Structures are given as structure tokens and as C-alpha cells.
Amino acid sequence: MSEQAQILQNLMELLESRKTASPDASYVSSLYQKGLDVVLKKIGEESAETIIAAKNGEQDALIYELADLWFHTLVLMSHQGIHPDQVLSELQRRLGVSGLEEKAGRSTS
């Protein structure tokens, strides 16, 4: 496993462990306790902050905000019982399939 893939694996294990941790001692546990709407709100906020950093042309800020955004999407996956491998498999399935071709092949627009 690559070092990067290992980071993802380690983080997912941490997120899983936070399901039984105290919300007073863990940010992730506090998000789980607040529930899906709060997790989704965080993703909305981090998306907006990512957009602002990109529009401002701030490379370091953009990397920081992308990390926040990725992190909160990983919290969502964990909350919903989805493993990043499932998303990676979907991306693998799409690899080499042109987005334009895929769109043209849809039965509904």
C-alpha cells in the first residue's frame, strides 16, 4: 500500500473509532453526535471556503481548504458506512471513459 493510501486507511480507522468516543474529547465524535445535517453543513462551508481560496489564487490556502473539504467528506463516508475504497472503485470503473461519451449515453438527461 502506498504511503498516501495508508494515510487514508489510518484516518478511516480513526474516524471509525470515534463512533464510540466522547464528543467532549473528540471533534469527530461531536460531529457524529450532532448528526447528518451538521456534517453536511460543514461540507457546504468547506466547499465555499475552497472556492474562495481558489478564486483568490492562494495556493497554500487552497491546499488547506481542500484538506478540510476532503476530511469532512471522509467523515460523511464514515457516518454513512461508506469506505473510500468504494468511491475509488467507482472512479476506477470510470477511468478512460470520456465524460462527454458517458453523458451522451445516458437514457435521461
Ligand SMILES: N=c1c2ncn([C@@H]3O[C@H](COP(=O)(O)OP(=O)(O)OP(=O)(O)O)[C@@H](O)[C@H]3O)c2ncn1[C@@H]1O[C@H](COP(=O)(O)O)[C@@H](O)[C@H]1O
Ligand atoms: N484531519 C482532521 C481535521 N481537519 C480539520 N479538522 C477540524 O475541522 C474543523 C474545521 O472547522 P472550521 O475550519 O470551520 O473551523 P471552526 O470554525 O473552528 O469549526 P466549527 O466551530 O464551525 O466546527 C476544525 O475544528 C478542525 O480542527 C480536523 N479534525 C480532525 N482531523 C483528523 O481526525 C482525527 C480525529 O479527530 P478528533 O475526533 O478531534 O480526535 C484527528 O486525529 C485528525 O487526524
